[in-house]
Amino acid sequence: MLEIDIAADTELGQRAQEAVKQYLRQHGEEWYRCSDDWPIARSQISGLRQIALNEPRQVAAFAEHQRQKAEAKHKTTKKEERQAELEAEIAFWELIKQLCDGKPPKVPWSLTQARDKALPAELQEERQPPGAKLTKEQQEARKQKQAQRESWLRQWESEHYPVFFQRFCAHYLYEMARRTRSEKGNEGD
C-alpha cells in the first residue's frame, strides 16, 4: 500500500471534493437544467483530467490558457447571460490555477504548497550567503542534490496531480449529473 492511496482516500480526495462544492456554491446556478448550461463542458473536464495524468506540470498553464480564452470572449460579448456564463468559466480556471500553485495568504492550500511541505529536509534548498565561494566538490554536491530534488518533485507531482484531479473531475461530473438528471444524452457506450 502506498501513501498516495491513503491520501487519495483521505485529505487529498476531500480537498478535491470540497473545491468542487465551494465552486458550485458560488457559481452552480439553480437554473442549470442540462449539461450545456454548465460553465465547463464535459469535454473540458476530460481534457483537464488527461493533462493532470500525462503532464501534471502543465495543468496550471492549461488553466491559464483556458482562462485567457474565456476572458477574451467576455470582453467581446455584450449579452448579459453569456457574460455571466463566461465569468463562471473564468472563475473555474482561476480556481484550477489556485489549486495547482496558489500561495498563502490568499490561497491557504494548493498542490504546490502540499508538495513543498512534504519535501524531505535533506532535499531542501540551502541558501548560500552572498559572495560565498564553493569548492568544486561542493558545487558538484549541490548539483547532485538539485537533481535529486527535481526528481523527487516530479515523482510527487506525477502521483498527486492525477489523483487529485481524478477526484475533482469525478465529483464535478457527479454534481453535473445530479442537477441535470432528466437530461437525454447520446446513445451508445
Next chain:
Amino acid sequence: MNAQLTPELIQKADGFLDQDQQHQAAIRLGERMYDVFTKQNKERGMAQIRNLQQIAVSATRFADIEDFVKNQMGRNAGAYEEWRQVGDEVLQQLETLRRAVNDWTNDEGQRLLLRLHLARGWVRAVVGAYLYRKAQREMKREPSHA
C-alpha cells in the same frame, strides 16, 4: 507503509457486513440495480454490475470505487440514466462503509485496508442479490421442462 489487518479487525469488518441492516441494504440495492439496469437492456445491466464488481475487487483506493460510480453517473452516453437512478444509493452505502472503519482503528493504513475489505464483501452481497433476482426473473419467464 506496511499496514496489516489483525484477525480482530477482520472479524469486526465481517461482523459489520453481516449485520442484518447492512446485509439487507446491500440485497435491496442489488435487486434495485437489476430492476433499473434491465428495464431497457439486459446485457448492459450485467456488464455494469460486473464493472462495479471488478473495480471493487481490484481497487487499491476506496475512492476509485466512488469515482467509478460518479463517472458513470456523469456520462452522457451508455448506461448513465440507469446509474443516475441508483448511483446515489450506491454512494450512500459506500459512505456508510467508509465511516464505519473510523471507529475501529486510528491507523490510516489499516483504515484503507478495512474500507477495501468492506467494499469487497459489500459488492459480493450486491452482485449476489443482482444475480439471484436475475435467476428468479428468468425462471418465471422460462416454461418448465419438468
